[in-house]
Amino acid sequence: MHRYRFVLFRPLQFLPVLFGISIITFVLVRLVPGDPARVLLGARSTPTAIARIRAQYGLDEPIWLQYFYFLENLGKGEMGKSILYKIDVLKLILTRIEPTLVLVLTSVLLSILIAVPMAALAARNSGRLPDHAVRIVSTLGIGFPPFWLALMLIILFSVKLGIFPVSGYGDSLFDKAAHLVLPSLTIALSLSAVLTRSLRAAMIVELQSDLATAARARGMPENIVFWRHVLPNSLVPTINLLAVNIGWLIGGTVVVETVFAIPGMGQLLVRAIFSRDYMVVQGVAMVFACATVLVNFLADIVTVTLDPRVRL
Amino acid sequence: MSEPVLSIRDLTVDARLDGETRRLIDGVSFDLGRGEILGLVGESGSGKSMICRALVRLLPSTAIAITGGSVMLGTRDLTRMDEDGMRAVRGADIGMVFQNPTSHLDPVMRIGDQISEGIRYHQGLDRREARAMAVDILRQVGFPDPHRQYDGYPHEFSGGMRQRAMIAVALACNPDILIADEPTTALDVTIQAQILKLLMDLRDRRGLSIILITHDLGIVAQTCDRIAVLRHGQLLEIGEKRQVLSAPKHPYTISLLKSHPSMPEEGGLPGLKTGTPALSVRPLLEIDDLVVRFPAPGLGLFARGKAEVAAVDGISLRVMPGETVGIVGESGSGKSTLARAILGLTPLTSGHISFDGLDLAQQRRQTLAQIRTQAAMVFQDPYNALNPRLTIGAMLAEVLHVQRKIPAGRIPARIDELLDLVGLDREFATRRPLSMSGGQCQRAGIARALAVDPKLIIADECVAALDVTIQAQIIDLFRDLKSAMNLTLLFIAHDLAIVRNLCDRVVVMYRGRIVEEGLCDDVFARPQHAYTAALIAAIPDIDPDKPLLGGLPAGASPHLLTA
Numbered sequence: 078m079h080r081y082r083f084v085l086f087r088p089l090q091f092l093p094v095l096f097g098i099s100i101i102t103f104v105l106v107r108l109v110p111g112d113p114a115r116v117l118l119g120a121r122s123t124p125t126a127i128a129r130i131r132a133q134y135g136l137d138e139p140i141w142l143q144y145f146y147f148l149e150n151l152g153k154g155e156m157g158k159s160i161l162y163k164i165d166v167l168k169l170i171l172t173r174i175e176p177t178l179v180l181v182l183t184s185v186l187l188s189i190l191i192a193v194p195m196a197a198l199a200a201r202n203s204g205r206l207p208d209h210a211v212r213i214v215s216t217l218g219i220g221f222p223p224f225w226l227a228l229m230l231i232i233l234f235s236v237k238l239g240i241f242p243v244s245g246y247g248d249s250l251f252d253k254a255a256h257l258v259l260p261s262l263t264i265a266l267s268l269s270a271v272l273t274r275s276l277r278a279a280m281i282v283e284l285q286s287d288l289a290t291a292a293r294a295r296g297m298p299e300n301i302v303f304w305r306h307v308l309p310n311s312l313v314p315t316i317n318l319l320a321v322n323i324g325w326l327i328g329g330t331v332v333v334e335t336v337f338a339i340p341g342m343g344q345l346l347v348r349a350i351f352s353r354d355y356m357v358v359q360g361v362a363m364v365f366a367c368a369t370v371l372v373n374f375l376a377d378i379v380t381v382t383l384d385p386r387v388r389l
Numbered sequence: 390m391s392e393p394v395l396s397i398r399d400l401t402v403d404a405r406l407d408g409e410t411r412r413l414i415d416g417v418s419f420d421l422g423r424g425e426i427l428g429l430v431g432e433s434g435s436g437k438s439m440i441c442r443a444l445v446r447l448l449p450s451t452a453i454a455i456t457g458g459s460v461m462l463g464t465r466d467l468t469r470m471d472e473d474g475m476r477a478v479r480g481a482d483i484g485m486v487f488q489n490p491t492s493h494l495d496p497v498m499r500i501g502d503q504i505s506e507g508i509r510y511h512q513g514l515d516r517r518e519a520r521a522m523a524v525d526i527l528r529q530v531g532f533p534d535p536h537r538q539y540d541g542y543p544h545e546f547s548g549g550m551r552q553r554a555m556i557a558v559a560l561a562c563n564p565d566i567l568i569a570d571e572p573t574t575a576l577d578v579t580i581q582a583q584i585l586k587l588l589m590d591l592r593d594r595r596g597l598s599i600i601l602i603t604h605d606l607g608i609v610a611q612t613c614d615r616i617a618v619l620r621h622g623q624l625l626e627i628g629e630k631r632q633v634l635s636a637p638k639h640p641y642t643i644s645l646l647k648s649h650p651s652m653p654e655e656g657g658l659p660g661l662k663t664g665t666p667a668l669s670v671r672p673l674l675e676i677d678d679l680v681v682r683f684p685a686p687g688l689g690l691f692a693r694g695k696a697e698v699a700a701v702d703g704i705s706l707r708v709m710p711g712e713t714v715g716i717v718g719e720s721g722s723g724k725s726t727l728a729r730a731i732l733g734l735t736p737l738t739s740g741h742i743s744f745d746g747l748d749l750a751q752q753r754r755q756t757l758a759q760i761r762t763q764a765a766m767v768f769q770d771p772y773n774a775l776n777p778r779l780t781i782g783a784m785l786a787e788v789l790h791v792q793r794k795i796p797a798g799r800i801p802a803r804i805d806e807l808l809d810l811v812g813l814d815r816e817f818a819t820r821r822p823l824s825m826s827g828g829q830c831q832r833a834g835i836a837r838a839l840a841v842d843p844k845l846i847i848a849d850e851c852v853a854a855l856d857v858t859i860q861a862q863i864i865d866l867f868r869d870l871k872s873a874m875n876l877t878l879l880f881i882a883h884d885l886a887i888v889r890n891l892c893d894r895v896v897v898m899y900r901g902r903i904v905e906e907g908l909c910d911d912v913f914a915r916p917q918h919a920y921t922a923a924l925i926a927a928i929p930d931i932d933p934d935k936p937l938l939g940g941l942p943a944g945a946s947p948h949l950l951t952a
Contacts, residue, residue, distance in 0.1 A: 296480025
């Protein structure tokens with residue numbers, strides 16, 4: 078199984094990547110105009126109070142020393158204290174990570190469940206009515222902005238039909254599931270549109286391929302030719318497209334979380350940016366970066382599993 | 390002939406495009422006898438593959454349909470059968486072997502599963518029984534370790550083994566009829582001989598009837614019982630192999646036989662093969678202990694050591710001005726790497742190449758400048774080697790312009806001259822590659838090489854992609870150009886017969902080394918090295934009485950006999 082040897086070695090390559098990301102976010106956050114102490118104190122701010130807060134959070138030190146403290150904290154499993162929430166950023170993130178994680182997972186699953194049958198329907202009827210219908214739907218899916226789509230879904234399913242809650246994130250498992258349906262659907266509708274297009278194109282090529290002809294020539298019915306030979310061979314390019322999109326999605330849940338008032342990472346990030354809560358911004362950015370790296374790593378593993386020719 | 394297993398009468402296939410109907414197969418009739426190998430011969434576009442696609446009703450497009458005639462399999466007419474019935478026929482009566490096993494095998498499915506898939510579906514066996522059967526078939530087609538190799542993926546096997554696997558897939562359902570569409574065209578000559586042997590073996594052991602589609606008359610002469618000659622969708626001639634080969638009736642068959650390169654040429658061509666250069670002349674190209682290594686593929690960042698593959702492993706060669714040297718060898722022998730190294734397209738690991746007295750390693754810039762103005766290359770695939778957006782005239786003008794050997798005002802006249810030289814009408818200056826045939830494109834490719842006004846032309850498999858009659862024309866063109874312009878020609882080919890026809894000297898390469906070199910006539914008549922002997926024995930001769938791999942001592946070169 079030496080094709081999977083990269084699973085052991087690849088994480089070593091992550092270290093320099095994450096190190097680089099941490100430096101960039103650390104410096105960038107501090108380049109943004111504004112002072113967290115001033116934001117925190119608001120109207121009550123006096124020069125002495127600001128200086129006291131800055132000293133308390135180490136903001137008066139030179140930037141390289143601040144970065145050194147950040148690394149030192151990271152070694153202890155901490156990410157520094159949030160100015161706004163007064164608790165360690167890592168603990169703060171852990172309380173907010175669940176809704177975002179579940180939202181991303183359900184959206185991705187849902188979009189795969191939508192994309193594969195749609196692409197199959199279109200590819201197998203290429204040039205005929207179902208194909209055109211799928212193409213129109215996926216063009217609309219790409220074209221409509223998610224916030225608008227979210228509002229329309231709320232109006233239809235929550236306000237008119239009253240099936241799903243308007244916003245928020247429940248407490249019990251069932252309640253949470255009900256709250257996640259519309260946000261997941263919002264993301265899945267646009268994500269599945271992108272996936273459908275890529276998958277449909279690959280399937281059409283594979284349906285005409287020599288390997289499909291050979292399968293037909295040994296008397297395989299069209300259904301087996303499609304699901305057993307065409308589908309696996311057309312998945313690989315779409316897997317990589319999906320990975321890129323998930324990477325984008327992890328940071329992109331902000332809009333959907335805001336519209337549906339879901340207390341997730343996106344919301345946390347937006348508030349942290351407005352209050353110049355440096356520690357939270359760089360903590361969240363690091364988590365997003367890790368997640369993106371991890372998703373691409375998983376995509377590589379899936380690709381290697383799907384296509385025995387690939388070596389990494 | 391015993392009663393036929395397959396009887397085709399007036400088979401007609403039409404293509405409908407933009408309201409226009411084109412006849413692809415025009416009333417073809419023939420029978421396939423039990424246990425017979427029938428050779429279907431013709432050049433590209435003759436409709437030989439289309440007939441076979443029509444037999445199993447797997448036509449490449451919905452615009453193409455059978456419009457007349459019948460295909461009788463026993464008492465059943467395949468042209469009138471419904472799709473379910475056809476599927477059963479494909480799964481139980483007729484197996485197909487395709488030209489390119491690499492693209493016809495599913496790359497993400499284990500080889501054995503592709504065989505047992507059909508067994509399970511058509512014979513309703515369970516997984517274990519089907520696997521046992523597939524393992525048995527793998528053994529029959531020559532897999533040495535079928536239990537283990539059942540679980541291999543196509544890319545893990547060589548081209549020859551992949552074609553064996555393809556045959557195994559076709560045999561899975563125990564068919565009576567095997568249709569093999571150019572099954573060996575993508576393979577090296579020694580591997581080709583093994584696959585043909587395998588097909589004949591299977592015929593003998595299983596009583597298969599085989600339709601063998603090929604453009605190579607040598608293959609037909611060696612394997613088939615009867616020959617059918619096709620052109621433009623029509624059956625021109627059909628008959629016993631010996632009769633057709635020795636006394637062809639149709640003029641096209643005669644011309645096809647004449648173009649076959651294995652025909653011995655009476656007396657050779659005076660003034661060409663005897664054109665041994667004077668010894669006092671300095672060699673134009675001198676290669677001394679050349680080594681080209683590439684990093685072995687598939688090793689990542691953390692791989693230990695530096696694994697390398699030596700594509701060219703210590704080659705020394707001298708080419709005199711005016712000489713024609715053939716370089717032969719199978720794929721992977723390093724022929725193309727050698728060609729690229731000579732033109733400075735690939736870095737040398739060690740050794741020397743000197744061109745007209747200048748050393749490529751020591752005076753790289755100067756030598757490269759020299760090479761680029763005095764050497765040119767003709768490539769294997771004429772379509773891919775020409776820019777599809779440029780007209781032939783623009784392409785030639787570009788070369789002439791860059792080379793600055795003639796004043797800009799003379800360029801149009803020179804283009805006409807070049808087209809005349811390669812035997813293309815002058816109006817081709819305004820045409821683009823897409824509207825030209827393979828042979829015409831290759832002539833344009835040669836014109837481009839000549840535009841450099843080179844001393845040396847390197848032709849890398851430049852006729853491999855062409856039909857035999859076109860091949861013969863291109864070889865004739867090279868012959869004419871050589872004598873007219875005192876060209877030095879380095880002719881790389883895997884087809885020994887062509888090299889024998891064209892070249893003075895031949896160099897045989899095997900795994901990056903030269904195993905034999907000498908005058909063509911000597912080497913082909915008295916090969917010294919076992920590998921050369923095996924290569925020569927593997928050429929399917931057009932004379933059916935010279936058996937394939939005949940004269941090769943058993944076990945002479947065991948590495949050749951495991952594809």
